[in-house]
Structures are given as structure tokens and as C-alpha cells.
Amino acid sequence: MRTICLYFEIHQNVHLKRYRFFDIGTDHYYYDDYANETAITEITEHSYIPALNTLIEMVKNSDGAFKVALSISGVALEQLEIHAPAVIDLLRQLNDTGCCEFLAEPYSHGLSSLVNEQCFREEVMRQADKMKSIFGKTPKVFRNSSLIYSNEIGGIVASMGFKGMLTEGAKHILGWKSPHYLYHCIEAPKLKLLLRDFKLSDDISLRFSNSEWNEYPLFADKYISWIDEMPQEEQIINIFMELSSLGIAQPLSSNILEFVKALPNCAKEKGITFSTPTEIITKLNSISALDVNYPLSWVDEERDTSAWLGNSLQREAFKKLYSVAERVYLCQDRRIKQDWDYLQASNNFRFMTTKKTGLRLNRGIYDSSFDAFTNYMNILGDFIKRVDALYPVDVDNEELNSLLTTIKNQGEEIDELHKEIKKMYLTEKATLEKVESNRSIEILKKKMGNITENIKTKEPRGSNSNKVTKEGAKTKD
Amino acid sequence: MKVLMFGWEFPPHILGGLGTASYGMTKGLSKQADMEITFCLPRPLGDEDRSFVKIIGMNSTPVVWRDVNWDYVNSRVGSYMDPQLYYDLRDHIYADFSYMYTNDLGCIEFSGKYPENLYEEINNYSIAAGVIARQQDFDIIHSHDWLTYPAGIHAKQVSGKPLVIHVHATDFDRSRGHVNPTVYAIEKNGMDHADHIMCVSELTRQIVINKYFQDPRKVSTVHNAVSPLSKDIQDIVTKKIPNEKIITFLGRITMQKGPEYFVEAASMVLHRTQNVRFVMAGDGDMMNQMINLVANRGIADRFHFPGFMRGQQVYEVLKASEAYIMPSVSEPFGISPLEAMQCGVPTIISKQSGCAEILDKCFKIDYWDINAMADAIYAICAYPALHDFLMNEGKKEVDQITWEKVGYKIRRIYDEVINNSKKN
Numbered sequence: 001m002r003t004i005c006l007y008f009e010i011h012q013n014v015h016l017k018r019y020r021f022f023d024i025g026t027d028h029y030y031y032d033d034y035a036n037e038t039a040i041t042e043i044t045e046h047s048y049i050p051a052l053n054t055l056i057e058m059v060k061n062s063d064g065a066f067k068v069a070l071s072i073s074g075v076a077l078e079q080l081e082i083h084a085p086a087v088i089d090l091l092r093q094l095n096d097t098g099c100c101e102f103l104a105e106p107y108s109h110g111l112s113s114l115v116n117e118q119c120f121r122e123e124v125m126r127q128a129d130k131m132k133s134i135f136g137k138t139p140k141v142f143r144n145s146s147l148i149y150s151n152e153i154g155g156i157v158a159s160m161g162f163k164g165m166l167t168e169g170a171k172h173i174l175g176w177k178s179p180h181y182l183y184h185c186i187e188a189p190k191l192k193l194l195l196r197d198f199k200l201s202d203d204i205s206l207r208f209s210n211s212e213w214n215e216y217p218l219f220a221d222k223y224i225s226w227i228d229e230m231p232q233e234e235q236i237i238n239i240f241m242e243l244s245s246l247g248i249a250q251p252l253s254s255n256i257l258e259f260v261k262a263l264p265n266c267a268k269e270k271g272i273t274f275s276t277p278t279e280i281i282t283k284l285n286s287i288s289a290l291d292v293n294y295p296l297s298w299v300d301e302e303r304d305t306s307a308w309l310g311n312s313l314q315r316e317a318f319k320k321l322y323s324v325a326e327r328v329y330l331c332q333d334r335r336i337k338q339d340w341d342y343l344q345a346s347n348n349f350r351f352m353t354t355k356k357t358g359l360r361l362n363r364g365i366y367d368s369s370f371d372a373f374t375n376y377m378n379i380l381g382d383f384i385k386r387v388d389a390l391y392p393v394d395v396d397n398e399e400l401n402s403l404l405t406t407i408k409n410q411g412e413e414i415d416e417l418h419k420e421i422k423k424m425y426l427t428e429k430a431t432l433e434k435v436e437s438n439r440s441i442e443i444l445k446k447k448m449g450n451i452t453e454n455i456k457t458k459e460p461r462g463s464n465s466n467k468v469t470k471e472g473a474k475t476k477d
Numbered sequence: 478m479k480v481l482m483f484g485w486e487f488p489p490h491i492l493g494g495l496g497t498a499s500y501g502m503t504k505g506l507s508k509q510a511d512m513e514i515t516f517c518l519p520r521p522l523g524d525e526d527r528s529f530v531k532i533i534g535m536n537s538t539p540v541v542w543r544d545v546n547w548d549y550v551n552s553r554v555g556s557y558m559d560p561q562l563y564y565d566l567r568d569h570i571y572a573d574f575s576y577m578y579t580n581d582l583g584c585i586e587f588s589g590k591y592p593e594n595l596y597e598e599i600n601n602y603s604i605a606a607g608v609i610a611r612q613q614d615f616d617i618i619h620s621h622d623w624l625t626y627p628a629g630i631h632a633k634q635v636s637g638k639p640l641v642i643h644v645h646a647t648d649f650d651r652s653r654g655h656v657n658p659t660v661y662a663i664e665k666n667g668m669d670h671a672d673h674i675m676c677v678s679e680l681t682r683q684i685v686i687n688k689y690f691q692d693p694r695k696v697s698t699v700h701n702a703v704s705p706l707s708k709d710i711q712d713i714v715t716k717k718i719p720n721e722k723i724i725t726f727l728g729r730i731t732m733q734k735g736p737e738y739f740v741e742a743a744s745m746v747l748h749r750t751q752n753v754r755f756v757m758a759g760d761g762d763m764m765n766q767m768i769n770l771v772a773n774r775g776i777a778d779r780f781h782f783p784g785f786m787r788g789q790q791v792y793e794v795l796k797a798s799e800a801y802i803m804p805s806v807s808e809p810f811g812i813s814p815l816e817a818m819q820c821g822v823p824t825i826i827s828k829q830s831g832c833a834e835i836l837d838k839c840f841k842i843d844y845w846d847i848n849a850m851a852d853a854i855y856a857i858c859a860y861p862a863l864h865d866f867l868m869n870e871g872k873k874e875v876d877q878i879t880w881e882k883v884g885y886k887i888r889r890i891y892d893e894v895i896n897n898s899k900k901n
Contacts, residue, residue, distance in 0.1 A: 020851070021749065021851070021852055021856070022749050022851070312865065316860065316862030354837075354838075354870070367841060368837075368840070368841060370839075370840050370853070370856075370863065370867070371840070373863055374852055374853065374855075374856035374860075374863070377856065377859075377860050
């Protein structure tokens, strides 16, 4: 049985503002609020909301036969929470239908998987927790920023407990092999790999509305018939793209949503189903291991990391950023942690590319790669200063870590001791009171004894007077 | 193909970018085997490079018939001209110019510079051009810059051969809008008579179309290039002062070049950082104003005015620099950033410069945006990765921009113009 796995990415980076070198040390706010708000509002209005509504409708109309997977970067989620909470409501609705799977990804949409394992693990787990808190399920399948994957990354991801991972069906890795099968990681055979069919994905996300394309106009029946005509053994068709493809890259006026809406019915006619990544990895077996020595991604013709780390500027900025990774990891400062997420986003490095791809790259406020580099480095300069100001620079990280642990342990110990003291104080108080009362009884007894003796000695004086004193003593008590 | 070129400057005696461009262009064109170029100059001195071009001096072209013998002519002009050419030219005197001041050979004297009586010199140049146009055999006429447009028109009318003019600058660039009507009239007249107009940048092309009302179909852009550095320039040892970074401005200190923006940006950088020095090399009518401005900003201890520089000196300064900056308000092309990049110096140029159209591996800023300028300067000094990237990639990029390629582009235009004129 042939099945389509449809997956959409939601990510919007936080736009940095124009930050001159003379702002270093004086201005610690790095973001262009206006640009962020306008960008996210535009994208939600023209893409996310109509697209999600369509997906919900498709699930309802198909009686649950249509299934879809989504992932949202933490950074994008934060922005949606602030500027477009309606999108989160729609995501919840989609989640409630039970036909949608949410995947895990790095919180920052950054490249930490390439450089810092500790940092990578931390942000993936943070993202997974956030997904659980919003949608009630812990993600079982992982997708890295821009589908970056290598054997090493696969190993780490498997060790975090994920059962599957999405990546690119890159030609230079697959060779004669087809992306329409399930593969597994060579380092961790338990980790299943779903490979994107870039041709079919790009037909929708890149070419759909291009009137110069020889397949234009593309209709759902034609699209599904391409899938139907594939060799019988090829079972899984992975179509991965950004959610903003529906509405932004391919404008709504191109009827992209009508096209998507028609897919389930056309597929049904040909006996093709829809599945979520988890369903696929539980039902099907891997056909072979995939050996990826150098990281691949879904970006550019090269399908590697050269869009972010291709030139020396990008590598320098990248190196500088992760030089403080451990310090940031150790610190507890919330603002620094937040800035760290936003600065890691891969888009910041993309702006610095000097590659000529033929496609126009929207550099935002930047004129050129050099402009993007300068602005980023200025901000990074300020950020690193702040991180360095947290703890003395001459203490190395290991020492700092042990010092911080000691401080933490001592703090806990002090707390323990405090508790103990309190407890002891209470028992002490209790015993003291007991002792006190015992003593007063003793004294009373003594007094009583004296009195009785007095009485005994003074008996000859007359029993009457004695009676009175006896009563007086009693009243005294 | 035989080309008759009219120019005003030619290395080694140059006053601005025009001479450099004329030299590079003719040399690039001469790489084509069938290309024969005759280059007319007001006053050649004999030390020009004649290996690829025939040079005729306007100051040794007779306009009045004088009876002089071979030996005398040879003793007067023999060092830079074949005496036979003198006699050939003398046979083509076309009118009676004896009312004019001429010397013992019947030639008009030229300064070859930009004197007070420039208009008169332009006129004389065109008189002598008439003689040359009658005597020489050529297929096309190519006039460089407005000074030689009248000569080009004259030659066209005499010979009936097509005229191509090369716009290296317009008066709109030189005057920031306060155009001199006489200059404008000469420029406009030249463009109206030309069969084709080549501009050094798209920026200039737009000015030619919009301000001189030319048909866009006959105006094309031919970007300049840069000649490879000679051996002795490459061998100049870089003298960098440790812990001191030098930022250089090189050029005439005039309104067109935007020197005040450089000073303002320098002052912003100097108020935040140490170990940076600024150099404004050159001469011009705004120099004193700039010295005052530097003093007012309180940065005179780190801002230097070494004056006009030539030849080797220029490259010595460039090679010692951390960055080169050209904040021109309006620059038709601007070859100097290309020269800086050849020396491996990161370059900052204004978006209002023609060379910005063909350069990618450099900072481009608006000339008025002193914040961006200061930021770029700071970045080049503070981030070695950026400096090295611009140094290496910039050099690679500029090495691809050669006069030879420009030569082929010009050749195509020549062919087209000649074909069209034959059809008519």
C-alpha cells in the first residue's frame, strides 16, 4: 500500500535591528519589533491561518483519512504567542482531530547540531517539552533545522530517544537509490529515516504558480498520477515543505489551497493513503542503512551546509557565537538565554552568504553579505560582553562549572542545615518547655513540702489558723 | 579596423581618471589583431607607450603652411613623430588659419592641461583635428570626454565616417547640479551628432538619457576595467605600523568626492576606538574647509592630510592601508577602488558610484549615511575575518575585470555602428 507523508515546517526568525558599533555596550536590545510584528502578521494572514484552516477542513472531510505532520520552532512559537495567538488555537484544533503529529526540532532553529552536542540536546529537549505542554504529546520523531543530517547527528538524536528523523533525499547521498523507502541511521539502526522527495515537494513549494514551467498549470489529479505511476515497490512518498509555501511562496491567488484540498480525494481514487511519520516508522521496516559522513540539508542545489557556513565570514560568526555556548549553558540569566536562542537562528548566517544561486535572496534590512556580517558581529560583540560579565573571564569553563556546582551544592547544604536547625530548635523548645514545667512542679512540690512541715511544726498553735493558711496557699497556687 | 581616437590625457602625464581609462581601453582594444588605433593628444611629450598605438600630437599638426626642410622638422619633432607624417599632414591644410597664433612649423601650441582658456584650446584642438581627419585613413571615430567632442564632430563631417563618443563624466557629476551652460552645450551637441554613445556606467547612461535627452537605443554602458599592476608596484613592500590601522581616502578633495562625509564618519569611529588613523590624500578646493572640520571635531591628532600623491606614492599608501574609502556623491565610474582592491585593500564605496555596478566584494553605502560608513570602517578594523575575506575575494573579483574584455565589447559596438552607417 502506497502512502504519502505530508509535513510542514513553521519557522520565522526574529529580525535583528540595525545595530551600529557605537551601540555595543550601551544597547542590549537587538530586535526590530516593527519588522517582527509586520512579518509575522503578514505571514499568518496570508499563509498560516488559511493553510491551517484548509488542513483542518481536509481532516474533517476525509473522516480522518488525511493525515499531516507539523513542526514549529520554539522561536516561531514565541512570536506566534505574542503576535498571532489565533494560529496556536488552530494548531490545537488540528491536534484535537488526532490526525496531526507534531515533531521535535531545535528550539532556536539553529545549527547547534553541527558544533555543540550539549547545547543541541538541551534545546531539543526544551522544544519537546514545550510541544508536550501545548499539545499534550511528547514528539517521537525529530527533524533538524533545515533537515540537516549526518551520521553523528543521527547518533545523538537516537540517544535522545527519538524513533525517527526527517531528512533530505539528496542525490549525492542516495545515488541510484530511491527516497521512497524507509532507511535507517548507520550509527544507530534504531533510528529510522524518512527522505524528502525534493522533486515532488518543490513542484508544490517552488514551481506551482510558475507559468513558465512546462507542467503549468498543475492539478491534483495529475500530481497524484505521477505518484501512482511510480514502481509498485516504492511505498512512501515524503513531501516536506515550509507551511509558508502555501500562501507566500505560492500566493493564495494561484489557488494553491484548492490544489491541496483536492489531494486526498484524488489519492483515494488511486488507493493512496496518508500517514504520519510515526505510523510509517512503526509499520514499515527499513530497507538499508544510509551513510552520511558530511552534513546534508534541504537548502540550495548543493544540499549541504554551505548556505550558512560557506564562506569565511559565516564560519567566523558561527565560531564566535558558539565560543560562549558553555557559558550561556551554565548561566541562569533569562534574558541572555532568550537572546541566545534568537542569535542562533540559522537565518542570521544565511544573510551572510556570498553564493550565487540564481534565486533572489531576501536579505531583509541588509544591503549585502558584509552588511549582514557587520551588524551581526556588532550584536554578538555586545552579547559576548554581557556573557563575559556574568562570571570572570579568567576562570575556565570546567573550573567555572565545578565552582557553580560547588556553589549549588553548598547552597543546598545550607538549606538542609537551615531546615535541621529549625527542626532542632523546635524540639529544643519543646524539651525546654517540658523541663521548665517539670522544674516548676518540682519547686511547687518543694514549697508544698515546706508548708506541710511548717504546719506540722506549728500545729500546737491551733488548728483553725492552720486551716486558713492552708487555704491561702492553695489559692496562691 | 582602423580607429581614429581623440583624447586629452594619456599616461604617464595624467591629471585624473580619464588618462588611465584611455590608456587601458586602447591597450585592451589593441589585443585584437586587426585593430589599428591612432590616438590624438593635445601635447604628447614623447615618453608615452607607443607599442600598441600610433600617437599624433595636435601641437605638431600644421594648420598653416610653412616651408621647412626635413632636417629642421626632424630636429623639432623627430623624438616623438615621423617627419614624413608632418609633410603628409601639411598637404591637407584645408583653410587659411594664418590669422591664428602659430609657431615656426605652422602648428598651434597646446598646454594639454585644463587651462583658463580651455574653450579656446578645445576649439584649436578641433581645428587641428580637421587636418588629421583629412589625411588619415580610418573606419570610425571615437571621442573621449566632452573636450574632444567638437573634434569628433568635425572629423565626422569631413570624412563621413561614423562617430562614437565616450562619456567618462557629465557636468552633472562634476557640479552637483549647478551645470555650466557652455559645457552642457558642448556635451549635448556631441551627443546629438554621435552615432553611438558609450557611457562608463548605467548611472551615467541614465543621466545621458534623461538630462541630455538622448535616444536610449543609441546609448550603451561600457564599464571601465583596470590594468594589471606592474611588477615594481607589486614589489612595493607593505609598511604597516603594528597596532595602527590606516583608513585612506584618495582623490581630489572636492564637492563631488564627498570628503566631509569621510571626516564625519572618522570622527564617529575615533570617539569609540583607538589605534585607527585616517588619511585624506589629494588636493582640491575643499581642503582648507576639511582641515577646519577636522579641527572642530577634535580629531586632528589622528587625521592626516599628506597632500597630492602620484605614481608609486599612491600604491605605497594603499598598501599600508587597512581600508580604502570613496564616498563620492556622484561618480561616473571611479577606477581607484579597483586599484585598491588589486592591492588587496578592502574597499568601501558609495552606491552613487558607477563602479558599484560591477563590484560585489566590497562595502556599498549611501554617501550621506555616515553611520553605515563608520560601521563599515569599524567592522573592517575589528573583525579580521571580514578584512581577510574582502582582501582575498576582492582581489579575485577585480582580477576578472580586464580591459581586454572591455575591448571586445567596444568592438561589437564598432561593428554594429559601421554596419548601420553603411546601410544608410
